[in-house]
Amino acid sequence: xxxxxxxxxxxxxxxxxxxxxxxxxxxxxxxxxxxxxxxxxxxxxxxxxxxxxxxxxxxxxxxxxxxxxxxxxxxxxxxxxxxxxxxxxxxxxxxxxxxxxxxxxxxxxxxxxxxxxxxxxxxxxxxxxxxxxxxxxxxxxxxxxxxxxxxxxxxxxxxxxxxxxxxxxxxxxxxxxxxxxxxxxxxxxxxxxxxxxxxxxxxxxxxxxxxxxxxxxxxxxxxxxxxxxxxxxxxxxxxxxxxxxxxxxxxxxxxxxxxxxxxxxxxxxxxxxxxxxxxxxxxxxxxxxxxxx
Amino acid sequence: xxxxxxxxxxxxxxxxxxxxxxxxxxxxxxxxxxxxxxxxxxxxxxxxxxxxxxxxxxxxxxxxxxxxxxxxxxxxxxxxxxxxxxxxxxxxxxxxxxxxxxxxxxxxxxxxxxxxxxxxxxxxxxxxxxxxxxxxxxxxxxxxxxxxxxxxxxxxxxxxxxxxxxxxxxxxxxxxxxxxxxxxxxxxxxxxxxxxxxxxxxxxxxxxxxxxxxxxxxxxxxxxxxxxxxxxxxxxxxxxxxxxxxxxx
Numbered sequence: 001x002x003x004x005x006x007x008x009x010x011x012x013x014x015x016x017x018x019x020x021x022x023x024x025x026x027x028x029x030x031x032x033x034x035x036x037x038x039x040x041x042x043x044x045x046x047x048x049x050x051x052x053x054x055x056x057x058x059x060x061x062x063x064x065x066x067x068x069x070x071x072x073x074x075x076x077x078x079x080x081x082x083x084x085x086x087x088x089x090x091x092x093x094x095x096x097x098x099x100x101x102x103x104x105x106x107x108x109x110x111x112x113x114x115x116x117x118x119x120x121x122x123x124x125x126x127x128x129x130x131x132x133x134x135x136x137x138x139x140x141x142x143x144x145x146x147x148x149x150x151x152x153x154x155x156x157x158x159x160x161x162x163x164x165x166x167x168x169x170x171x172x173x174x175x176x177x178x179x180x181x182x183x184x185x186x187x188x189x190x191x192x193x194x195x196x197x198x199x200x201x202x203x204x205x206x207x208x209x210x211x212x213x214x215x216x217x218x219x220x221x222x223x224x225x226x227x228x229x230x231x232x233x234x235x236x237x238x239x240x241x242x243x244x245x246x247x248x249x250x251x252x253x254x255x256x257x258x259x260x261x262x263x264x265x266x267x268x269x270x271x272x273x274x275x276x277x278x279x280x281x282x283x284x285x286x287x288x289x290x291x292x293x
Numbered sequence: 294x295x296x297x298x299x300x301x302x303x304x305x306x307x308x309x310x311x312x313x314x315x316x317x318x319x320x321x322x323x324x325x326x327x328x329x330x331x332x333x334x335x336x337x338x339x340x341x342x343x344x345x346x347x348x349x350x351x352x353x354x355x356x357x358x359x360x361x362x363x364x365x366x367x368x369x370x371x372x373x374x375x376x377x378x379x380x381x382x383x384x385x386x387x388x389x390x391x392x393x394x395x396x397x398x399x400x401x402x403x404x405x406x407x408x409x410x411x412x413x414x415x416x417x418x419x420x421x422x423x424x425x426x427x428x429x430x431x432x433x434x435x436x437x438x439x440x441x442x443x444x445x446x447x448x449x450x451x452x453x454x455x456x457x458x459x460x461x462x463x464x465x466x467x468x469x470x471x472x473x474x475x476x477x478x479x480x481x482x483x484x485x486x487x488x489x490x491x492x493x494x495x496x497x498x499x500x501x502x503x504x505x506x507x508x509x510x511x512x513x514x515x516x517x518x519x520x521x522x523x524x525x526x527x528x529x530x531x532x533x534x535x536x537x538x539x540x541x542x
Contacts (some may be wrong), residue, residue: 021410028530077420092496134464139430163397164399165394167388167392167395168399170385170388171385171388171392172394174385174386174387175383175385175387177347177379177383177452178379178383178385179378179396180347180367180368181345181347181371181377181379181383182396182397182399182448183367183368183370183371183372183399183400183403183448184368184399184445185366185368229478
């Protein structure tokens, strides 16, 4: 019983990172109607930033969130205006999708050539610190991952609900022509969504650096995990994406523990396909949210 | 001619190889209601989209308040007061009525007059005040059309272009919407009205243009066109269909 509880808690804490990356995918998909497949690559890139800030400059990984988020947001704006602006105006979304794939492989291979395939891990003085509640051990860093995920989701939710720009992002996700006719620049809204999407990937990456050992090959698998969480959570649903990420983490951890690590991915993707067959709008999705795609 | 708010000169627009508008010229005088009538596919929506800057003309000019709009983005056209209520209303269904109205006043010029505009809108459309916190998607068809017009009013328009205001509405709601358009115009807003309901449009407009397969084929004061035998003949079929559709709802 305690083992099960332990596995569940680890899954929840770890899965929250998938959730954060998935919220980012959701924002980008909402406005631009593409799956940003380089999302996992951006996570790895910011995991490296955190790792080097820590090993070379002694910056605490949690402090690098404050450095990483603005950089990731700026990267998002830049990448949008340089790479995606023209493609986003096209009816055919495959061009944008291919751009994302190209960006992913380019950055993956750059990282591989510059930093090599050696797994990295930002081992801090408190890395092995665990909280003990009864018989359950909770890793401090995984707990922090959940706290940061909840904070990130809350901030994004607040922004979308309570600010004029956030409302415009939600509106543009529903009907970009309509927002354009109100004088809201479609490029600006997409750039903001892109900036936020990458800031969330950056946040997940910073957290990853101190929880998990990573190398440049983790990009694509992480993008897929985030995509699974996005689809399960229902597109356009901040809390749904986070909850689905957590659920995915739990399924993976249960499969790893009870069946074997090699089976974890096969089982989570099978669960993903089953949900899509029976609940095409996601576990928490409402009908109609994706109907205009 | 100085009091022309909008002048369209020799406008031609194509979708790829298919030309939708052929040398269309028209004028909209300040503080008037001008109707643009014609059957499906005549090019009415294409004209409005081009005036809004969503489509780019092959040649021709759009002059608004003495300024050539060519080369201006949709945003800058809205900022100058050219605001469209698109066909099918295109509300943000999952946003509340109030959020829809807020987005109407998105640009700084309109935002500065937000409170004033909101009061004006709630006076014109009291039902929207009651429904302020409801999701737009939960409103009835007529209420949604009111919200679509109200959202445009929030943008502080000098010219409101309404595409198919009566589409899908019952005759009672059609009447209410047309009355509201007249009220809006009496407050000084110029209106360019695109309608398939020719009868109602000609009744409330000062001047009308008839568009057929991308050409302006007729124009004149509303009551004059309403009396025109040829025009009536061209639309008898369509009006009969509309009447039936109205009863079904």
